[in-house]
Amino acid sequence: MKVVHTREELAQARSALTGSVGVVLTMGALHEGHEALLRAARARADHLVATIFVNPLQFGPNEDFGRYPRTLEKDLAVCAAAGVDLVFAPSRADIYPDGEPMVRVNPGPLGEILEGASRPGFFHGVLTVVLKLFQLTRPDFSFFGEKDYQQVTLVRRMVRDLDLPVTIVAVPTVREPDGLARSSRNRYLAPAERVAALTLSAALRAGVAAAGRGEDAEAAARAAFDGGTAKLDYLVLTDPDLGPPPAKGPGRLLVAAWVGSTRLIDNVPVELVA
Numbered sequence: 001m002k003v004v005h006t007r008e009e010l011a012q013a014r015s016a017l018t019g020s021v022g023v024v025l026t027m028g029a030l031h032e033g034h035e036a037l038l039r040a041a042r043a044r045a046d047h048l049v050a051t052i053f054v055n056p057l058q059f060g061p062n063e064d065f066g067r068y069p070r071t072l073e074k075d076l077a078v079c080a081a082a083g084v085d086l087v088f089a090p091s092r093a094d095i096y097p098d099g100e101p102m103v104r105v106n107p108g109p110l111g112e113i114l115e116g117a118s119r120p121g122f123f124h125g126v127l128t129v130v131l132k133l134f135q136l137t138r139p140d141f142s143f144f145g146e147k148d149y150q151q152v153t154l155v156r157r158m159v160r161d162l163d164l165p166v167t168i169v170a171v172p173t174v175r176e177p178d179g180l181a182r183s184s185r186n187r188y189l190a191p192a193e194r195v196a197a198l199t200l201s202a203a204l205r206a207g208v209a210a211a212g213r214g215e216d217a218e219a220a221a222r223a224a225f226d227g228g229t230a231k232l233d234y235l236v237l238t239d240p241d242l243g244p245p246p247a248k249g250p251g252r253l254l255v256a257a258w259v260g261s262t263r264l265i266d267n268v269p270v271e272l273v274a
């Protein structure tokens with residue numbers, strides 16, 4: 001496995017890769033969710049590239065950019081075990097040599113709802129760095145987790161609207177045995193918060209069960225959300241493209257909540273029966 005840090009080193013290493021290239025973009029602190037993306041990519045492409053970069057552009061001024069876990073040595077061991085051929089772990093100056101970019105990707109109206117409403121500018125920052133990392137790594141395939149459902153929805157939309165030559169593959173959410181969606185931010189949780197965090201996935205399960213009985217999935221999920229020490233940000237039923245929910249057919253149930261000072265998100269597919 002080759003590890004490169006600068007865009008020049010990356011360009012050289014990338015041009016040596018012949019055949020198809022699958023890229024997994026991460027912010028590091030790798031866990032089993034990332035490993036699932038790496039496995040899916042390994043199975044689909046001739047070469048596997050992973051990027052590790054905590055993108056300052058997608059963090060708000062009061063968010064956790066400073067304390068976001070940075071565990072490069074461990075991450076490299078995970079990548080090596082997963083069969084990664086090339087890791088790109090750039091510095092801030094490598095990605096943003098002129099400081100903050102003046103030109104950014106505008107995610108449009110879907111970028112202003114849900115995560116975008118709670119984290120203003122978040123999807124401008126995400127899509128801008130995703131586009132830059134696509135330009136630098138030139139993937140045939142790129143793999144994103146459904147845990148960040150709005151993110152993969154917007155990345156697909158960017159690829160379509162801007163004619164990017166890459167196929168986006170969404171990978172189902174990997175969970176802890178008790179249902180909590182794996183996330184790098186779970187490590188912020190104190191033991192009591194770790195218990196409280198279970199209310200996100202429990203609420204979603206209640207919504208899915210209610211939908212199966214022909215009941216209101218969103219109302220049931222809200223009723224099941226235990227606001228003990230968790231504070232609900234949003235809990236919304238949509239269609240698979242994040243539009244208004246259909247009366248019948250596939251939908252998506254999405255939740256975000258604060259558990260102490262940690263903000264967690266989760267979502268599930270839900271089949272609506274009229």
Ligand SMILES: Nc1ncnc2c1ncn2[C@@H]1O[C@H](COP(=O)(O)OP(=O)(O)OP(=O)(O)O)[C@@H](O)[C@H]1O
Nearest residue numbers: 026027028033144145147148173174182183184185
């Ligand atoms: N539990 C999971 N299952 C599947 N994919 C995941 C999971 N967690 C993260 N991913 C995916 O891994 C990629 C990199 O995500 P990132 O490095 O931000 O990890 P994260 O655990 O989502 O961290 P954060 O705590 O910032 O949400 C994204 O495509 C993300 O959706």
Ligand SMILES: CC(C)(CO)[C@@H](O)C(=O)[O-]
Nearest residue numbers: 025026027055126129148
């Ligand atoms: C896609 C991404 C790597 C862009 O910084 C990030 O948002 C993430 O890790 O999900």
Ligand code: BAL
Nearest residue numbers: 027058059126148151
């Ligand atoms: N996992 C999405 C990136 C973020 O929350 O900043």
